[in-house]
Structures are given as structure tokens and as C-alpha cells.
Amino acid sequence: MALEILRNIHLAPLTTMRVGGDTQYFARVQSIEELKEALLFSQNQGIPFFILGGGSNVVVSDAGYAGLVIKNEIKGISCADDVVTAGAGEVWDEVVREASLRNLWGIENLSLVPGTVGGAAVQNIGAYGVEACDTILSVEVFDVDTMSVKNFLGEECLFGYRESIFKKNKNFIVTHVSFLLSQEKKVRIDYEDVKNFFEERAKNKMREDRLDDEPSLQEIREAIVAIRTAKMPVYPMGTAGSFFKNPVVSAERYEILKKTYPEIKAYIQADTTVKLAAAWLFDKVGGWRGIRRGDAGVHEKQALILVNYGSASAQEIFLLAEEMKRGIKAKTNVDIEEEVVVIK
Ligand code: EPU
Numbered sequence: 589m590a591l592e593i594l595r596n597i598h599l600a601p602l603t604t605m606r607v608g609g610d611t612q613y614f615a616r617v618q619s620i621e622e623l624k625e626a627l628l629f630s631q632n633q634g635i636p637f638f639i640l641g642g643g644s645n646v647v648v649s650d651a652g653y654a655g656l657v658i659k660n661e662i663k664g665i666s667c668a669d670d671v672v673t674a675g676a677g678e679v680w681d682e683v684v685r686e687a688s689l690r691n692l693w694g695i696e697n698l699s700l701v702p703g704t705v706g707g708a709a710v711q712n713i714g715a716y717g718v719e720a721c722d723t724i725l726s727v728e729v730f731d732v733d734t735m736s737v738k739n740f741l742g743e744e745c746l747f748g749y750r751e752s753i754f755k756k757n758k759n760f761i762v763t764h765v766s767f768l769l770s771q772e773k774k775v776r777i778d779y780e781d782v783k784n785f786f787e788e789r790a791k792n793k794m795r796e797d798r799l800d801d802e803p804s805l806q807e808i809r810e811a812i813v814a815i816r817t818a819k820m821p822v823y824p825m826g827t828a829g830s831f832f833k834n835p836v837v838s839a840e841r842y843e844i845l846k847k848t849y850p851e852i853k854a855y856i857q858a859d860t861t862v863k864l865a866a867a868w869l870f871d872k873v874g875g876w877r878g879i880r881r882g883d884a885g886v887h888e889k890q891a892l893i894l895v896n897y898g899s900a901s902a903q904e905i906f907l908l909a910e911e912m913k914r915g916i917k918a919k920t921n922v923d924i925e926e927e928v929v930v931i932k
Contacts, residue, residue: 590625591615591617591625591629593613593626593629594614595614596612597614598610599648599657602640602657602659603647603648604642604826604827605647605648605827605896605905606826607648607896607900607902608649608652608902609648609649609651611652612655613630613633613655614656615629615657615659616659617658617660617661617662618663619662623658623730623761624730626656626658627730630656635654635656636655637657638655638657638931639658639758639761640659640660640931641676641677642679642680642702642703642704644703644707644828645703645711645928646930648902650901653932659677660676660704660761660763661677662675662764663675664678665678665682667692670692670768671725671766672686672767674765674767676705676761676763676764677705677706678704679705680701680705680707681701681702683705683767684696684699684700684809687767687769688806693769693772693774694718694722694767694770695723696808696809696812697716697782698714698715698812699809699813700812700813701713701829705762709727709762710752711750712748712749712751713750715812716779716815717776717778717782719747721752723768724765724766725741726739726740726741727739727740727754727766728763728765729754729761729763730763732758732759732761740753749863773805777802777808777811782808782812782815786811818889819889820889820890820893828894830893831894831926832912832913832924833866835923835924836861836862837864838861839856842856842862845922848920851872852864853865864922867890867892868891870892870912873916873919873920876912880897882904883900883904884896884900884905884907894909
């Protein structure tokens with residue numbers, strides 16, 4: 589059966605931010621064959637394409653998209669020993685759940701990150717001290733230039749902070765991702781919020797007999813779910829998660845900033861550069877946390893998260909974001925970039 593291509597589809601409901609206009613054409617693809625068909629359509633029409641996953645890290649412009657939006661719905665999760673392979677259209681947290689049920693360690697800290705498996709690889713999602721690239725064994729893509737399937741080993745994916753070869757080259761469309769997990773216990777609970785959670789729990793429960801015990805995989809997954817639920821907005825409130833990336837500055841620049849802002853939150857990286865907590869800057873330096881301009885606002889518990897409280901336009905969100913960036917630049921001379929991808 590020929591692939592169904594729809595016209596003039598409203599994109600806002602297909603994203604978690606819930607703003608923006610229509611796409612000229614829209615198709616859902618459930619296999620590589622259907623993906624190929626959709627791509628041929630865009631080539632024949634001479635229009636661009638955009639691959640949409642869970643829509644949790646994108647903001648659609650009010651003007652919408654003059655091209656074909658392809659919603660990747662290639663599904664399936666399979667496990668062989670410690671390798672889990674999933675279709676790019678699979679919901680990310682379903683993969684984490686499946687791995688947890690099988691007691692496979694490695695991605696439990698990424699519990700409840702919204703979006704799909706494809707998005708997880710393209711964006712190299714990260715949370716609580718873990719990044720997707722830590723366990724990605726290989727990525728299967730459909731290469732638009734050669735119109736054929738191609739495989740990348742983890743180290744060939746050029747993963748960085750919210751970066752990958754697939755983010756740079758839009759002609760590599762992720763179709764499947766394989767994760768190498770561990771049957772052996774690998775506990776990572778050093779990240780501030782996670783450490784605090786387990787310390788609190790130990791105190792409250794007075795479980796002295798278990799204080800030295802490390803938590804189980806299920807307990808860590810439950811902890812992450814509890815931390816995220818307490819700190820992050822609950823859909824259907826419109827949001828795209830962290831709207832900005834944490835900026836990376838030189839060690840010298842960090843020392844200068846620390847003189848003015850002794851409390852500044854930062855992580856010194858292996859290459860001596862320093863990643864600053866943008867949420868802290870927006871909150872403590874900019875005073876943006878919890879502010880609201882009509883239906884556009886900044887989350888009251890996390891200053892990195894912009895919120896559409898109901899009927900904000902994309903323009904209102906972008907104006908707020910620009911103002912926030914300008915404010916921080918003026919006070920600290922630090923440039924902050926968007927993490928979200930804009931569909932325009
Ligand atoms: N902080 C503030 N004010 C705030 C929020 C945070 O002062 O309003 C402080 C916190 O106390 C903490 C520091 O800033 O010391 C960093 O905050 P947090 O631990 O919440 O992490 P983040 O750097 O803001 C990153 C990721 C999130 C991920 C969390 C948890 C980015 C851009 N964001 O946020 O990822 O869930 O760490 O690991 O790297 C996403 O990418 O969409 C996302 C949500």
C-alpha cells in the first residue's frame with residue numbers, strides 16, 4: 589500500500605511545547621521502506637524534509653514548515669544477552685523500562701527522559717551523570733545521499749554534549765540503535781540530586797542495617813523518576829525540557845566569574861574547560877525563575893525550562909529566550925545557546 593502523505597497538518601499537538609504552525613506535508617513511517625518512500629516524495633517535490641520523533645526537544649515556528657515532516661515510528665525492542673536494540677521511533681523510557689526488568693545496567697539514570705530512541709541518539713541525551721553515548725554500541729541509519737542503510741559504531745558517531753554526527757548531517761536518518769548494557773551492577777549515584785535523594789532516604793528510614801548497601805537497579809530507576817517528577821514540569825504543560833545548553837567556558841574565564849559570583853555552579857571537565865549551570869545563571873544572576881509573560885514563562889523550579897502555560901505563540905517563547913540570553917550576556921559576558929531544535 590502506498591504511503592499516506594497528508595497535507596497542512598498542525599504541528600503544535602505533535603510536540604510537547606505545543607506552539608507553532610502547520611507543515612505543508614506530513615507522513616508517518618513505520619519501516620525503512622516507508623521512510624524511503626517519504627524521502628522520494630520530498631525529492632520529487634523538491635521540498636526539504638524534517639524527521640520528527642517524540643517532539644519533546646523541538647519548537648515549531650509560528651510560520652510552520654514548508655516541506656515534509658516525517659514522523660519516525662519505526663518500532664520494536666529486542667534483547668540478546670546484554671545488548672538491547674530498539675527502533676528509532678520507540679519511546680525512550682520504554683527501552684529503559686525493558687532494560688530495568690532484565691536487570692541490565694547502564695541507562696537507568698536516563699529514566700523518564702521524554703522522546704524517542706532516535707532522538708536519544710541524535711541529541712545524545714544526558715541526565716544525572718550519564719549520557720546515551722556511554723552505552724551506544726552502534727547506530728543504524730538510512731543515508732539519504734546513497735539511499736541505503738549504513739551502520740556506525742559508537743565511536744564513529746562523534747558524540748559530544750547534546751551532539752552527534754546525526755545532528756550535524758541531516759542526511760543520516762537514525763533507524764535503529766543498539767545499546768551495550770551490563771549484567772554486572774554499575775551504580776552511578778554521585779550526581780548532586782541523586783546523592784541527596786539516597787542520603788535523605790537512608791536518614792528517614794533509619795535503615796542502619798542497609799546503609800552500606802548500594803541500591804538496586806529498580807531502586808535507582810524509582811529514585812530518578814521521583815527526582816524528575818518533583819523538579820520538572822508534568823505534561824500537558826507545554827515544555828521542551830531544557831531550552832538552553834549549559835555553556836562551556838575556559839578555566840580562566842571561570843576563575844574571573846567566580847570572583848563576582850562565588851556560589852556559581854560549575855563542573856570542571858576532563859579537558860580543563862568548565863561547564864556552567866545555565867539554570868543557576870538564569871535563576872541567581874538573571875532572576876528569571878518563575879517569571880511569566882502572558883502564557884510564556886520560565887518554570888518555577890527549573891530556570892532552564894521555558895513553559896507554554898496554554899496559548900503562547902512560538903514568537904513569545906523566542907522573545908523570552910532572547911531576552912534571557914541577552915541579560916546573562918550583559919552581566920557575565922557568557923554566551924548561552926539553545927538546546928532545542930527549531931522547525932522553521
Ligand atoms: N539550579 C539553580 N536554579 C534552578 C535550577 C537549577 O540554581 O532554577 C542549580 C541546581 O541547584 C544545580 C545546577 O543549577 O546545582 C544544575 O541544575 P540541574 O542539576 O537541575 O541540571 P541542569 O544542568 O540544569 C541538566 C540537563 C537536563 C538533565 C539534568 C539532570 C542540560 C541542558 N540539561 O540540567 O537535561 O535532566 O541536568 O541531570 O544539560 C534536557 O536536556 O532537556 C534536560 C532536561
